[in-house]
Amino acid sequence: MTGPAPYGVFSVGKGPLRLGVRSGDDIVDVTGVHELFAVGSLSPLLAAGFAAWEETRSLIEALIGETPDPDLITPLRRATMHLPFAVGDYVDFYSSHHHATNVGRLFRPDSEPLTPNWKHMPLGYHGRSGTVVVDGTPIRRPAGQRGPGDFGPSRKLDFELEVGFVTGQGPPLGTPVPVTGAEQYIFGLMLVNDWSARDLQSWEYQPLGPFLGKSFATSVSPWVIPLAGLNDHRIEAAGQDPTPLPYLLPPGRGLDLDLEVRINGEVVTRSNTKHLYWTMSQQLAHATSNGATIRAGDLFASGTISGPTPDSLGCLLEITADGQNGDYLRNGDTVVIRNGLLGECSGTVVGWGTRRQ
Amino acid sequence: MTGPAPYGVFSVGKGPLRLGVRSGDDIVDVTGVHELFAVGSLSPLLAAGFAAWEETRSLIEALIGETPDPDLITPLRRATMHLPFAVGDYVDFYSSHHHATNVGRLFRPDSEPLTPNWKHMPLGYHGRSGTVVVDGTPIRRPAGQRGPGDFGPSRKLDFELEVGFVTGQGPPLGTPVPVTGAEQYIFGLMLVNDWSARDLQSWEYQPLGPFLGKSFATSVSPWVIPLAGLNDHRIEAAGQDPTPLPYLLPPGRGLDLDLEVRINGEVVTRSNTKHLYWTMSQQLAHATSNGATIRAGDLFASGTISGPTPDSLGCLLEITADGQNGDYLRNGDTVVIRNGLLGECSGTVVGWGTRRQ
Numbered sequence: 001m002t003g004p005a006p007y008g009v010f011s012v013g014k015g016p017l018r019l020g021v022r023s024g025d026d027i028v029d030v031t032g033v034h035e036l037f038a039v040g041s042l043s044p045l046l047a048a049g050f051a052a053w054e055e056t057r058s059l060i061e062a063l064i065g066e067t068p069d070p071d072l073i074t075p076l077r078r079a080t081m082h083l084p085f086a087v088g089d090y091v092d093f094y095s096s097h098h099h100a101t102n103v104g105r106l107f108r109p110d111s112e113p114l115t116p117n118w119k120h121m122p123l124g125y126h127g128r129s130g131t132v133v134v135d136g137t138p139i140r141r142p143a144g145q146r147g148p149g150d151f152g153p154s155r156k157l158d159f160e161l162e163v164g165f166v167t168g169q170g171p172p173l174g175t176p177v178p179v180t181g182a183e184q185y186i187f188g189l190m191l192v193n194d195w196s197a198r199d200l201q202s203w204e205y206q207p208l209g210p211f212l213g214k215s216f217a218t219s220v221s222p223w224v225i226p227l228a229g230l231n232d233h234r235i236e237a238a239g240q241d242p243t244p245l246p247y248l249l250p251p252g253r254g255l256d257l258d259l260e261v262r263i264n265g266e267v268v269t270r271s272n273t274k275h276l277y278w279t280m281s282q283q284l285a286h287a288t289s290n291g292a293t294i295r296a297g298d299l300f301a302s303g304t305i306s307g308p309t310p311d312s313l314g315c316l317l318e319i320t321a322d323g324q325n326g327d328y329l330r331n332g333d334t335v336v337i338r339n340g341l342l343g344e345c346s347g348t349v350v351g352w353g354t355r356r357q
Numbered sequence: 358m359t360g361p362a363p364y365g366v367f368s369v370g371k372g373p374l375r376l377g378v379r380s381g382d383d384i385v386d387v388t389g390v391h392e393l394f395a396v397g398s399l400s401p402l403l404a405a406g407f408a409a410w411e412e413t414r415s416l417i418e419a420l421i422g423e424t425p426d427p428d429l430i431t432p433l434r435r436a437t438m439h440l441p442f443a444v445g446d447y448v449d450f451y452s453s454h455h456h457a458t459n460v461g462r463l464f465r466p467d468s469e470p471l472t473p474n475w476k477h478m479p480l481g482y483h484g485r486s487g488t489v490v491v492d493g494t495p496i497r498r499p500a501g502q503r504g505p506g507d508f509g510p511s512r513k514l515d516f517e518l519e520v521g522f523v524t525g526q527g528p529p530l531g532t533p534v535p536v537t538g539a540e541q542y543i544f545g546l547m548l549v550n551d552w553s554a555r556d557l558q559s560w561e562y563q564p565l566g567p568f569l570g571k572s573f574a575t576s577v578s579p580w581v582i583p584l585a586g587l588n589d590h591r592i593e594a595a596g597q598d599p600t601p602l603p604y605l606l607p608p609g610r611g612l613d614l615d616l617e618v619r620i621n622g623e624v625v626t627r628s629n630t631k632h633l634y635w636t637m638s639q640q641l642a643h644a645t646s647n648g649a650t651i652r653a654g655d656l657f658a659s660g661t662i663s664g665p666t667p668d669s670l671g672c673l674l675e676i677t678a679d680g681q682n683g684d685y686l687r688n689g690d691t692v693v694i695r696n697g698l699l700g701e702c703s704g705t706v707v708g709w710g711t712r713r714q
Contacts, residue, residue: 125568
């Protein structure tokens with residue numbers, strides 16, 4: 001095993017919530033390793049900050065390195081995974097150049113696909129943190145206004161292939177996180193599926209941005225991999241033209257993580273985080289450049305990660321050209337986002353109005 | 358005293374947080390009235406739901422009615438007020454027809470001022486809940502991109518005159534709050550100032566809506582008045598044309614609350630919640646119509662409340678016609694929103710980069 005394993009929160013049967021790290025097909029229970037782990041949530045660790053992240057990582061590595069007590073091992077298949085921390089604010093960026101261009105072309109066919117601000121800053125918006133759900137949670141097809149006078153279940157339910165980072169507590173209100181050193185505020189990375197109802201979204205989103213077209217559910221992986229565990233996957237940031245403003249420089253490092261989406265077992269796209277134009281450091285520096293604070297548990301998602309080729313597009317809006325070349329999601333469809341390190345983030349669509357499970 | 362008084366959280370000197378209700382220029386300590394009040398926050402009461410709200414209100418009314426123990430009385434001037442509950446998600450609507458029309462005209466002079474969706478649904482967006490601050494918190498002028506290649510302190514710092522309602526826990530994910538009965542999920546109302554940096558906002562807000570132009574701070578009054586305390590101020594909802602879709606009908610009741618904004622003691626506008634086009638019931642029904650949940654402590658603000666006349670506009674963007682007829686906020690300016698029942702929501706602007714107080 002190289003580098004820190006992903007952290008998660010699990011339970012077995014009717015047992016209490018436990019903190020664990022993944023090791024192959026097993027979970028190692030690390031609840032007893034540190035008092036910060038006692039409550040069965042990552043929230044206290046996130047709040048404790050960078051030095052505590054480093055300290056506890058060493059303790060966990062020592063535990064795993066010396067073949068842990070068999071009592072501390074649970075096979076993954078026996079565990080129920082939970083949302084690993086209380087989500088503070090949820091921000092979703094729009095940082096893939098290919099995605100933003102493709103969506104602009106489909107949503108605003110009579111305008112330039114990219115708005116003039118796109119290459120000047122990592123655009124983003126606040127999503128609904130109260131509907132962030134963990135991998136495996138059934139996703140109910142949302143209802144809503146599909147156009148003027150037309151209310152009903154969405155006919156254009158989509159996934160969005162994303163990753164997201166979770167933060168610790170930032171500096172006080174009024175003090176930005178500098179782009180250099182921004183990663184000291186980033187605990188780790190997870191997979192994100194920002195489910196989207198394109199019919200609701202396209203009718204509602206002007207002028208205030210996405211609201212009900214996305215607020216019904218956002219799925220995340222149960223595993224958060226500490227940033228230190230991604231050292232082998234860090235790359236030089238993508239080239240940026242025009243040169244960003246000084247508060248966004250140097251850009252920090254990019255990520256090279258292969259991502260795959262399957263629907264009902266069939267691969268529909270393969271993409272990679274290297275297709276993101278803006279880095280995590282730039283996203284965090286920008287989001288706090290006005291003095292806004294970050295809290296432990298704030299989640300910042302990348303936006304849909306699309307590559308340059310037709311087989312690397314990050315959502316069905318792009319893959320099907322808004323339904324012209326294929327279907328949106330049907331009831332019963334299971335969407336799984338997968339990465340070798342981060343695991344899986346899955347959800348199955350259930351119909352609007354069907355009985356709750 | 359008629360009807361329930363506003364609820365708030367206060368402390369005296371270095372004492373603990375206490376739950377209190379306002380009675381004229383005094384606070385009556387009600388911490389001991391119910392176990393839900395023990396932690397010095399409204400959050401447990403919000404989570405307990407409608408029946409508990411009714412039960413505790415009776416207990417409080419009984420306590421206040423029988424001249425409470427002098428030990429339970431603190432003069433307002435001796436108390437420090439706190440954010441009364443942990444804010445879950447923060448949504449800001451855009452429900453004043455006059456405001457939306459005026460802003461559309463200023464931000465999009467070449468288009469119809471109202472987007473085609475405006476009269477079909479209460480438009481809104483998610484704001485940053487982590488930067489909701491209580492009355493009296495200094496407001497640091499934000500920095501940001503004022504245009505391409507131009508970063509610095511905002512030159513167009515504005516207030517927005519709003520009210521907001523706070524909710525209890527809603528039905529499970531996938532189940533909307535019906536418009537009829539929506540008020541059973543609404544605990545009460547507070548004053549809101551959604552501070553806005555118009556230069557940052559106008560450069561960033563397409564296509565994803567307001568982000569850094571508003572995320573730096575949102576002030577709320579320290580007092581929350583239970584909905585039941587507003588009975589004398591409920592009015593028939595404003596007429597709506599076209600007739601809204603069935604999920605937004607019947608509209609529920611409107612509110613008649615006089616609101617005033619002073620800058621450095623001078624009245625700059627007088628407005629009223631009756632100028633809102635959409636009701637709270639419609640806002641809540643819409644926000645959950647896609648199956649999104651609400652949590653205890655979710656805050657839903659009205660959007661800027663502008664009336665039809667030049668002396669009833671709810672922000673400086675409108676009052677000054679984007680700075681053509683007057684100034685935006687200067688450092689040192691104190692903005693106070695006031696209503697006779699809800700009290701005050703104030704904030705003083707401090708300069709970007711000045712030493713923290």
